[in-house]
Amino acid sequence: MTDQHTITPPPKLVEWLQDLGNLDAIALAYQAGADQELEACCEYLVRCAQWEPEDVDELRAARRPKPPSLKEQALEVVTGLEKRWDLQCDLTLLRRALEQLDD
Numbered sequence: 001m002t003d004q005h006t007i008t009p010p011p012k013l014v015e016w017l018q019d020l021g022n023l024d025a026i027a028l029a030y031q032a033g034a035d036q037e038l039e040a041c042c043e044y045l046v047r048c049a050q051w052e053p054e055d056v057d058e059l060r061a062a063r064r065p066k067p068p069s070l071k072e073q074a075l076e077v078v079t080g081l082e083k084r085w086d087l088q089c090d091l092t093l094l095r096r097a098l099e100q101l102d103d
Contacts, residue, residue, distance in 0.1 A: 013032065017029055035064070038060065038063055038064065041059075042056045042059065042060060045059070069103040071098055071101050071102075071103050072103070074098050075095065075098050075099070078091055078094055078095050078098065082095075
């Protein structure tokens with residue numbers, strides 16, 4: 001690779017990926033390339049389209065959403081149970097306990 005392109009992985013990353021199994025390496029390389037492309041787009045939007053940093057953060061969050069926390073997942077389960085069963089008082093107590101936990 002004599003011509004470096006902005007989405008060419010650094011040599012250390014290439015070495016690390018070669019040590020992994022093929023499927024893991026492919027998934028990680030694909031993700032790394034997509035992340036680099038997103039960052040390049042965000043930089044362009046700030047520099048050339050004069051987007052505000054919070055707008056870029058919103059775009060980044062929309063394109064790379066974080067998985068729900070364990071607390072959020074548990075609250076979804078409680079919500080589903082509340083809709084199906086008549087366990088309202090027990091589930092209300094459980095819901096209040098979950099809502100007080102940190103994420």
